[in-house]
Amino acid sequence: MNTRPSLFSLTFSLPLLIWQLAFFLFPLAFLVALSFWTVRNFQMQPDFDTVNWVKIYSRSVFWDAYFRTLLLASASAVLISLTAFPASYAISFKLGENAKRWMIFVLIIPFFTSYLVRVYSLQVFLSDAGILNAFLGYLGLGPYSMLNNSFGTLTGYATLCLPLVILLQVFSLNFVNRDLVEAAHNMRCGRLRTVLEVIIPSAKAGLVIAGLFAFILSFGDFVSPLYLGGGNPPTLSIMITDITKSGQQWPRAAVVALTMIATLLTVAFAAIKFAYREAGK
């Protein structure tokens, strides 16, 4: 078949292209341009000045926040993936078809609840005098400090990402060739060892992509670090809002945002490359 553009092919490919060009590329370009603007007298002015880049990149507090956010998001991706895996494994390998379908349905439900509302509700559970500590107190434990620190932030990230990560993991585990599992058993590979040596390598691409999603969502999220982390210490997303508080410093915030976008693209690219890397030559 010829693949020259036809009325047909353009009908399907152009709308998205036009829409994203019109409504996304321009805002994105604006963002890039904005990062070279200057602010005078609380007003942003079109300009071409690298001052914002120099200023942001020369501040150690930016780099602290940058690496902290990177660390938090990585920890989130790893911890959530680790927590999710036994559940995903059990759903995919230990449940019947019907139970599996129900479980997937149940895990879709959180997507239809407001993240803000969930985080707000979590505050009530996590605070020093909250429901969880009251419950632990019953058991003679605690109180533990679970709010306004990285634990709180990570808990929030988990609220945001865990259902998605489990779902993505289940989908990739469902594709693991069951013969491979039996073949491994047949070759003296015990239960746990098979998970490590066969199931995880087989589902690697999906597991990495699931982790990547957790990373992307956590890296950019500002709700959890603010409402559960108490902004203490701040992440990049909080820093963006902070920067605007020095009187309309959106251009500098744009520098941070562009750095975040670049980071996410790099990580995504590396993760996808790793996910699909093959053994051997």
Place this chain on the structure above:
Amino acid sequence: TPFLSIRAAAETVNLSMLAWYGHAEPDVVGEFEELHNVKFIPKYYTGGDNMLGLIAQSPPGTYDVILSDAEYVQQLNAAGYIEELDPNDYAFDDFFPEFQRFPGHWKDGKLYSVITRFGFLGISYNAEVLSESDAASYNIFGDSRLTGKLGHFDWHLPNLGQISLLNGNPDPFDLSDEAWQQVQDSTMALRGQVGGFFDYGGTFSSLKNGQMTAFAGIGDWITGVLEKNGANVRTAIPEEGGLQWTESFSIGKGSRNQEMARKWIQYITSPEGQAKSADMAAYPALIPNKKGWVQLNDANPAEAKRQNMVLGSRNAIDLIREGRIKYRQLPVQQSLEDWNDFWSDYKGA
């Protein structure tokens, strides 16, 4: 029912208001809406800078009336986002003298904004843990009982202003480089005490649920609401003095309802409007109109008393006159950015 009120709104004037949450709720605007057959369309913001960003990128005329903190009036004006007002339209004569020509609201003799309410910022604390005498000095921030339990309202101006007061600066925002350095040092010394940096909502809940024992940078606008809901929290103005926040109304540049906007500002600065404003459901405040005080004392003596707005006895205005209260304002000798940068460093430390 909701449907009827939506239909009714269709025939009336729509007046858009850009404000902090609560200023266009029925308890404040209801009477005015009925009186003038207008309907307020509120746009609530959650931070002055977002508000400025929003206005900056919206077409002129989007917002008819704009409520902002006094510091932002200058910025709004400098950027040309608000209309000049006619001083004769407003009953400044009824105002306490200190609010008749409020700084930043006038430029080159022209009026741009009318003060509508204000409040004091001091030490907000949980009265079950701290006593009033504990809260008599900002030094309590360093107390071991507050380790991990000291909250900051996440904005540099009120917090750094308070530390500046603690350092004994007579004008907390007009600092020599040396004094500014000392403010930074004193602030940084507190970092280990801090349990979190909160926005409005976070401030509310963490004081209420006991997560934070004391807060810097807030006042009765938080604790007043919590008190009304039965929480044992207070705000004290310590010996070193307190700060004053101020909210003012302006008319948005290019508004097509300037007449109605003017009427609204007149109404909310009138004695009736002022009495409502003082007891606004979202958060209470002091009012600059003396006749408003009278009205409030008639209508709601308990609230007048709670907020210390009783004429004839030692009241809130006296605190200002005694010099215990300083207006919150933009830094004079440093740039706003310097302060903000330090605040970021502090948070990130």
Place this chain on the structure above:
Amino acid sequence: MTGNRNPLINGLLKLHITLCLIFIFTPIAGSFVFSLNSDRFPSLPLGSFSTEWYRLIWEDPLVWAGFFNTLLVGACVAAIATLLGFGGAYTDFRYKFFGKPVYLALALLPPTIPVVIMGLAMLAFLSRVSLSGNVISVIIAHGVMCSPFAMAIIRLRLSQMDPDLEAAAWNLGGNEWVTMRHVIIPFTKPAIYAALFITMAVSFDEFAVAWFVSGLNETLPVKVLGFLQGQVSPRINAIGSLAFVSSISFIVIAQILMRNPESKPS
């Protein structure tokens, strides 16, 4: 399988699933409970039962206006994002062309942009083309943000299609348009429904960009943000619970409608 049914391990695994579900659903259940609790700042012990918060939102015309805006935006965004996403997914599935990586990057990049910044950039652009401050601007912004999700879902489904199916339909005399209508669309139907629902869900929950671009025509999540920031009002729990119940009804209905998409009644 012999020896692989270790009841202890299976029991522990199932317990772990249960714990994960508890973690996921506790905040949701919590907000339900708090929405029916008289305390404005719920903590233990809980206050008395109250429908006050539901009454308040019921009587608030702005909540209703926000609700209708949200529905309108959600419906339009779902339709637009799914259409765009379908086109993008089909393009990726079927065609190879110069600049395809750029095309795909443009299509899939939006989720990596911090929302606060996205909001300002969107507003800056939309206001310059006189599209800001109304429901249309929210639809445009959410369209940009949601179409990658729709595209991903539909692309996944297309990759499960026998690659010969489309050629077979052409070969049987259906031109490209007819084949699209009679083969590609029926095959991707479950994914199209899924895309409609997921994009609607994303739009229902988005407040940061919507705050900037909606101007005075706010959607419910923006209102929720106001309630949370301005008042910490349990009204957000009430709204959240109502929105949740209605969303779930949607999915359940959709599940029933879409049950076993491969088979037709015989």
Place this chain on the structure above:
Amino acid sequence: MLDTPIVHFDNVVKKFGSFTAVEKADFQIARGEFLAIMGSSGCGKTTTLRMLAGLEDPTEGNILLDGKKINGKPTWERDTPMVWQSLALFPFLTVQENVEFSLKMRKVPKGERRERARKWLDRLGILEFADRNISQLSGGQRQRVALARSLVTEPKILLLDEPLSALDAHLKVRMQSVLSGLQKDLGITFVYVTHSMSEAFSMADRVVIMSRGKIEQIGTPEEIYREPRNRFVAGFLGSSNVFDGRLKSSGNEVWQIETEHSSFNLKAPSEVQKTDGSPVAFAVSSENMSLATIGTPWAGNSIEATVVGGEFAGASATVFLETDQGQELKVQKGHDELKTVDIRAGQKLLVHWLPEHCHVLPGE
């Protein structure tokens, strides 16, 4: 040969829920034997093999390996490596790593592991691909990797589940030689599940024919081919023509059978006893039938039939015919032999065969 069976299925039954997948399987496999299990789809071949491997538990009965009962022993504690139809090679490992896998599980030290794996790769002619990824190998190469992976531990028995069915005809034949060769060289017992008669018959010492969970016949390929026990086996082999009739007269030498077509003579079987008038089914192998022009005088059994079509395959061809009564017949002959008759479709021909080529089905 069956004195010291390596495997003994002792009345083994396997049910899935209420469905019986394997019915009272009772047979033995001799050490060093190549046993093929055949049968149509779903008849229980894989299930039988999987029970032996320890991937399914028998519902009833015992399986003995080397005389020891192994029911309930998990597959990883048995030494019954299996080669999957799907091969089940690990795509995330290289060829070498795949082959080393079971040695690794047995904690064989790295150096030795490497050496033993390479020895087997070499033996199977795929050493040069040791460092490749599985996806870079052709079908036949993958097949050898799967074999190497199972053989590297030098087991006493190897289970194979349709290992060649995914390959094309050429490769299949080549791999058959490889497999037979290996099995003979190593003296390993092979249990080999297949659909394909040619595979089973060309490699196996004995063949098990299954149908719906039941074992229909066990025997050498020749036995099964020459003396199918029943209609199922005769039909399954695909090249037999089965006739139904009644015993008209049973002599010492010759039986006469009355069918719907006409009556046929057959050599009286020594092992079957029937009374006159009782129903009898007999099979005639398609290569034992011949074709002649109508009217040719013929002494043996004969019947008229119309040519439906023909199949030409290598050295021989199969002619499909249909009698007036609608019975389908197949005649397989060398090309040269067929040249004497006109086998165009529609042609009426005489199909004839000798009484001694009639095989009475004892199981019917």
Place this chain on the structure above:
Amino acid sequence: MLDTPIVHFDNVVKKFGSFTAVEKADFQIARGEFLAIMGSSGCGKTTTLRMLAGLEDPTEGNILLDGKKINGKPTWERDTPMVWQSLALFPFLTVQENVEFSLKMRKVPKGERRERARKWLDRLGILEFADRNISQLSGGQRQRVALARSLVTEPKILLLDEPLSALDAHLKVRMQSVLSGLQKDLGITFVYVTHSMSEAFSMADRVVIMSRGKIEQIGTPEEIYREPRNRFVAGFLGSSNVFDGRLKSSGNEVWQIETEHSSFNLKAPSEVQKTDGSPVAFAVSSENMSLATIGTPWAGNSIEATVVGGEFAGASATVFLETDQGQELKVQKGHDELKTVDIRAGQKLLVHWLPEHCHVLPGE
């Protein structure tokens, strides 16, 4: 028979980028012919078929259908229905709807559509499944639905791309009969791509053998089998033994060829001219070779070789041998014939054949 070709490939070339998938294909297909295209994987069979169907455009040359050039005409404007290896049935439609599909595309009114679809379902014996979903059918039933779907418009030509390769051996044979029957009954031209020699040879009127995009030989099955043009074709058919040597002396009747083994005599071919000393390759079909015990005197060509293994398949068996020089030989014989020699592996035997069974490969 080739007077009014329905299809004419006129020097057709297909390139994918710089890779040539089909090289100057130049052949014709007669009306009503059953043409099979064979060749190893990746040789360009599917590409050839897809160009005819209009699913690929030729890079060079013309394709004529019914004498009219059809290059550039999209597939939906041709009447060249294809049956896919994957079947490509629409899973979201019922059997009936699948079959109606192309009628619907042709805007045939509903009633007529229904009737015609049912007629074909009936003809193919699957009318009872008309309202079923595709997933509820067995492989063979699906196969028929795919056929019905393509045949319902009663096209003049039908293209089939390995339509039987997914089926098991039994079903395959059954479907082969169905296909041949249909093709003969309807008089439709079939272009049939397959890997399988037995499929091609048992059904096709003529066979095209391709290799790496090039057509190596076209001819009837007999021609190709008896007279392969070159080493590739001889090797591809798999049952020939090819010898290389030099022409020592070319008589009128007999050629003498010197090989590494010894010198062989062969009947001088009429169509090939060679000078003495020039290289010659010839093939001997495996069923034309015979086996004898070493020492048996023999007049024709003979060579000693060691038995490697054997394959037993139905009426015949193939014995694999290897000469001392390492050349592999295959000998295919009926069982009875083989009983006279000992064919256990390792046994040394005499392989012999007649000079007239040597076929000189003219294309070498």
